[in-house]
Amino acid sequence: MGELSYLFYTAASGFVVLLDLLLVSVLWLSYRSNHREYLRVACFAGMLEILRPAVDLMAGINAAEGSWYLLSIVFQFGSTLLFIAALLLIYETVTRTYYVLFSVLGSALIGVLAYRSIYSDLDTLAYWYISAGPIIVLTLTLLWRALKTGTGLSGAKIILVVSSLSILAIRSALPALSYGEFYLLLYFMEYFSFSIMLVGVVLFELEFSKDEVSALLNERIQSEKDLQFIVDNSLDVILIADQVGLLQSWSAKARELFGYTHDQAVDKIHMDDLFVSHNWGQDMGEDDEVQAKMESVDGKSFLVDVRSREVADAGNIYRLFVLRLVEEPKLSS
Secondary structure, three states: OOHHHHHHHHHHHHHHHHHHHHHHHHHHHHHHHHOOHHHHHHHHHHHHHHHHHHHHHHHHHOOOOHHHHHHHHHHHHHHHHHHHHHHHHHHOOOOHHHHHHHHHHHHHHHHHHHHHHHOOOOOOHHHHHHHHHHHHHHHHHHHHHHHHOOOOOOHHHHHHHHHHHHHHHHHHHHHHOOOOHHHHHHHHHHHHHHHHHHHHHHHHHHHHHHHHHHHHHHHHHHHHHHHHHHHHOOOOEEEEEOOOOEEOOOOHHHHHHHOOOHHHHOOOOEHHHHEOOOOOOOOOOOOOEEEEEEEOOOOEEEEEEEEEEEEEEOOEEEEEEEEEEOOOOEEOO
């Protein structure tokens, strides 16, 4: 490796390391906030990828010592294995089948390391493909898991599939290439493809968060609809006022009884204005039920039994009024 090659390798791998550090930080912060296990495992995979360029650089500098190259293979294998585990944990668990698969591939890796240690002086195409066999099979598993992760064609899934396919193509081609500038370029592209896979995990987390917010919003909307249905179909008229007495709810039954529309009532009418006698009911107890005269928008008056209770929601205090009609509205004299 020449001086320019070292300079290129250092600059290129340094860029990828900074990118991986940023992505791992994002994943770790996401894990700290929601404790989804796949994020933590993806962080460990990213950390191995962050360390791998330094190991590869040492393997290039100390080409005569095979130990650095063997360590590089271990880091490459480990980061891929952890990333597969992270993809598994997105929707599933690591079952016995995967433990068996990982054990077989791990044993094959140990065999390859021993094989390279014994026959370190060989330089044939078969030798290099035997050496790369376990990592190529593991990358095939990575591609398969990327294809199986999620439903439909989400942006995160497309990124995972394309980047894992790129890694597979590069790892399958490298054993057949001579060491040189093009070899280093492909090796850098493998680093960068792994970074893109981390981006895919970040997008998956964003999609998860979006789905959770949508589910919570839909649940809240449905709850409000259910509550409104109960209020609209209750035998009593149920009204809610804030701390200063402004109406905060207006049901269909209230509209029918008083004649005001929802837009005319909510945040515009003071609860006290609905009663014929103003400054009414401020000293009612929580379990008291009293009778009072109320008035509709067209001046019709009627008697109601009134119960009132103070309620708290999200730190705010409201007054809940339950009105039961005693006397049908009649023309006021």
